[in-house]
Amino acid sequence: MEQKYILLVEDNPDDVELTLLAFKKYNIKNDLVVIQNGAEALDYLFAEGAYAGRDLSNMPTVILLDLKLPKIGGLEVLRRIRADERTKFLPVVILTSSKEEQDLINGYKFGANSYVRKPVDFAQFTEAARQLGLYWMILNEPPPRKS
Amino acid sequence: MKKDKNTLAAAAELRRRAEERLRESKKGEAARPGTKEETQRLLHELQVHQIELEMQNEELQQSRAEVETGLAQYTDLYTFAPVGYFTLERDGAISRVNLTGASLLGIERSRLMNRRFGLFVSDDFRPAFNAFLKKVFENQAKETCEAALRTDRNEPVWVQIEAIASEDGQGCRAAVVDITERKQAEGEIRRLNEELERRVKERTAQLETLNEELEAFSHSVSHDLRAPLRSISGFSQALLENYKDRLDEQGQHYLERLSAASERMAGLIDDLLLLSHVARVELKKSKVDLTALARSIMQELQKTQPERQVEFVLAPGLAASGDPNLMRTLLENLLSNAWKFTSKKPQARIEFGMTYHDDKPVFFIQDNGAGFDMTYADKLFKPFQRLHSLADFPGTGIGLASVRRIVHRHGGRAWAKGKPNEGATFYFTI
Numbered sequence: 001m002e003q004k005y006i007l008l009v010e011d012n013p014d015d016v017e018l019t020l021l022a023f024k025k026y027n028i029k030n031d032l033v034v035i036q037n038g039a040e041a042l043d044y045l046f047a048e049g050a051y052a053g054r055d056l057s058n059m060p061t062v063i064l065l066d067l068k069l070p071k072i073g074g075l076e077v078l079r080r081i082r083a084d085e086r087t088k089f090l091p092v093v094i095l096t097s098s099k100e101e102q103d104l105i106n107g108y109k110f111g112a113n114s115y116v117r118k119p120v121d122f123a124q125f126t127e128a129a130r131q132l133g134l135y136w137m138i139l140n141e142p143p144p145r146k147s
Numbered sequence: 148m149k150k151d152k153n154t155l156a157a158a159a160e161l162r163r164r165a166e167e168r169l170r171e172s173k174k175g176e177a178a179r180p181g182t183k184e185e186t187q188r189l190l191h192e193l194q195v196h197q198i199e200l201e202m203q204n205e206e207l208q209q210s211r212a213e214v215e216t217g218l219a220q221y222t223d224l225y226t227f228a229p230v231g232y233f234t235l236e237r238d239g240a241i242s243r244v245n246l247t248g249a250s251l252l253g254i255e256r257s258r259l260m261n262r263r264f265g266l267f268v269s270d271d272f273r274p275a276f277n278a279f280l281k282k283v284f285e286n287q288a289k290e291t292c293e294a295a296l297r298t299d300r301n302e303p304v305w306v307q308i309e310a311i312a313s314e315d316g317q318g319c320r321a322a323v324v325d326i327t328e329r330k331q332a333e334g335e336i337r338r339l340n341e342e343l344e345r346r347v348k349e350r351t352a353q354l355e356t357l358n359e360e361l362e363a364f365s366h367s368v369s370h371d372l373r374a375p376l377r378s379i380s381g382f383s384q385a386l387l388e389n390y391k392d393r394l395d396e397q398g399q400h401y402l403e404r405l406s407a408a409s410e411r412m413a414g415l416i417d418d419l420l421l422l423s424h425v426a427r428v429e430l431k432k433s434k435v436d437l438t439a440l441a442r443s444i445m446q447e448l449q450k451t452q453p454e455r456q457v458e459f460v461l462a463p464g465l466a467a468s469g470d471p472n473l474m475r476t477l478l479e480n481l482l483s484n485a486w487k488f489t490s491k492k493p494q495a496r497i498e499f500g501m502t503y504h505d506d507k508p509v510f511f512i513q514d515n516g517a518g519f520d521m522t523y524a525d526k527l528f529k530p531f532q533r534l535h536s537l538a539d540f541p542g543t544g545i546g547l548a549s550v551r552r553i554v555h556r557h558g559g560r561a562w563a564k565g566k567p568n569e570g571a572t573f574y575f576t577i
Contacts, residue, residue, distance in 0.1 A: 014378035021385050097373040100365075120376045120413035122384035122406070 004137055005031040007060035009041040009077065010095075011069050018122065019064075022129035030137055033060065038072030041065075042080055045087050057145060059090055062136040065112075067096040067103055075110050082111040089143035091136060231323035235310070239263045239280050248323055251306065252296065264321075269295040269303065276308075283310045283319050293326070305330040358427050365423050372416050380409040411543075418545035422530065425473060425552050432557075435474045437465040437510070441499045444479050448486045457489065462500035465510065467577040473553045480546040481512045481573050487540055488571070489516030507576065515570040519563075527563055550575070 010016050016034050023032065035041045043049035047056050063081070067074035074094065081087045093114040094107045107115045116132065119125050225232060231248025233241055241259050249256040252267045268276045272294040279292040289311045296304040310321035383405040391399065438461060445459050467474070482497065489495035498513045519527070519534045526532040530548035547561075554561040554575045565571035 012374055012378075014381070015374065018377065018381040018385070021381075025388075097377070118373070118377060120373055120380055121410055122377070122381040125377065125381060126384075 003031060004061040004142075005033055006133075006137070007041070007044070007063045008032055008034045009036075009038065009063065009069065009074070010034065010066045011036045012066070015066070015118070018125060019129055022126035023133055025126055026130040026133065028130070028133035028137065030061075030133070038069040038074065038077045040071075041069075041077055042072065045081065045090075046084065056086060059087065059145070061091070061142050062132075062140075063090055063092045064095045064132070065092055067094060067098055067107070075106055078107070078110045078112060091140065091142065093132060093136065095132075231306075233264060233321040233323060234318055235264055235280070235321055236318050237284055237316075239265045239277075242318060251304070251323055251325060253298070267296055269297045271295065279308070279310075280319075284312050284316060287312050287316070302327070361423060361427055365420055368416060368420065373413065376409050376413050376416075380406050380413075383409070414543050415545075418543045418549075421476070422545055422549055422552065425476060425549050425556075428470075428473070430470045430473070430556060432468050432470055435467055435469050435471050437467055437474065437478065437499075438463055440475055441465070441478055441482060444475070444482050445497075448483060452490075455490070455495070457486065457495040457497060460496070460498040460500070465499070465501055467510070469557050469577050473556070477550055477553045477575070478512075480550050484546055484573075485512055485514035485516065485571075487516075487542065488518075488535075489514050490540075492516055504574075509574050509576050511572050511574045513570065513572040518567050518569050518571045519565040520567050521565060524563060524565075528561065547573075 008016065008019060010019070013036075016036075020032060023030075033044070035044055040050070044051045044054065045059070047054040065074050065078060069077070074096070078092055078094070081090060081092060088111075091113045092111070093116060094112045095116050095118060096103065097118050098104075104115055116128060119128060226246045228245055228247055231251045232243075232245040233248050234243035236242055240261050240263050242261070244256055244259050246256065249259055252259065254267075265273055265276055265280070275292065276294050279290060279294075283290045289309060291307065291309045293305065293307050296306060298304050304325065305327045307324045307326045308321055309324075310319045312319040383402045386394070387399060387402045387406075394402070441461055445457075445461075449455070449457070478499075482499070485497045486495075489497065492515060494515075496515045499510070500513075501508055501510050503509065517535065517540065523534050526534065528547045528551040529544075531544040533542060533544040535542075550573075551561050554577065557577050559576040561573070561575040563571060563573045
């Protein structure tokens, strides 16, 4: 049985480390795959470029997606995830600092499952990470794997 | 009666003609002798008759002099009138014109006779003038028109023509006034207006660009400033939690201060964004039920601290015309302030109602909380200015600045009254 894992698409190394810390604190033992730009994230998901040959049946259980990414932005990544048969049902949680209403609207418009604002306060941040992990990795039923 | 040479010559001529007429009337009559008495009587009659005639003559001369004086006066009035007078025939031919009129057209009076007025009107206006002339003779009432005259100068001569047909309809009387100066002033006003319009358009475009830039700025602030803040807070916290045993009390204290500071900074960024949002968002006015809005906000406030007992007095039917979102922000700021500053009063009371100042409706939110010193009242609505220490009451000092901005955008005013420890009342008009 394949292991459940989280794909974290985040370019800020501080945020990556803090997220890891948060998950560790609450014993969310799942593996975390971290990719630091949008183009690479798509390569990973579609097994192209540097990730050619990756097992496509092994999709992440949930994708935590930041909006501000270099090369290809978060919204564009989301759009392409939703446009491809192989990935269009994957749960995507937008995890971003932006409070701008337009980003919120666009997030849902492009098909995000959830939109979470990264709190500045670390305690709140870890709490958010804990709840995300709990919900998406344990409580939520992921889409069935294609055979 | 002056007895000068002319009068004598005229008198001689008159006698000659009288004698001739007498001769004519007496033709065929025989000369008749008469008695001495008869002749005397006739002589007397004739003498009386002559004197009568002389007297009549004198009167006539006087009348004639008066008439001539009158005529001279009227001629003077007509000829030298400050407007041009024209008498025109049905086809517009000039049958009479005064000096002013002639000089308006720039032609000697004698050379204007029987020439059509229309000839002197500039080509562009001739059809309009002809139509005007037609209307004058049709309507029998005073008609007015403006026209430009033909001129060999560069600047056109503008005139206003008022004309009325005579009773017999065969001619009309026209007064022609030079309005060139007025026209030039009008032209200048029009040019100034166009210039103003252009400048307004330019300024509006500049403002729009500025707004777009502000929006881009807010957006980047939203992302870019928060991330490093999170790092500061996050790693301080991680240090505190995971390396507590390796830090002494002082070290832990420093880390706590770091965390608190970054949290404050986050609050400031949020508030700044709110303020700029309030300033630049598009205003969409509609009728807002302020009573319902206030009630919902108070319910939310109560949920944040369910243990607090606060008496909330709410006037029914409060409404205003405004942007619903901004109205909500306005009331949220005022009510949450009242909530916050009554937190140390065991029997807190907050009232939202309406009163009248100079017959104009004014909304107010009153609380019996910490109040403030009126000496510093002018600082109240300034951004980041606070009248209480952070230790007493938290806050960044942006709430009232937002309130004022919202109220101003709706064309209203906001002000406040307070007394230390006796509460405060915030008034606003919309």
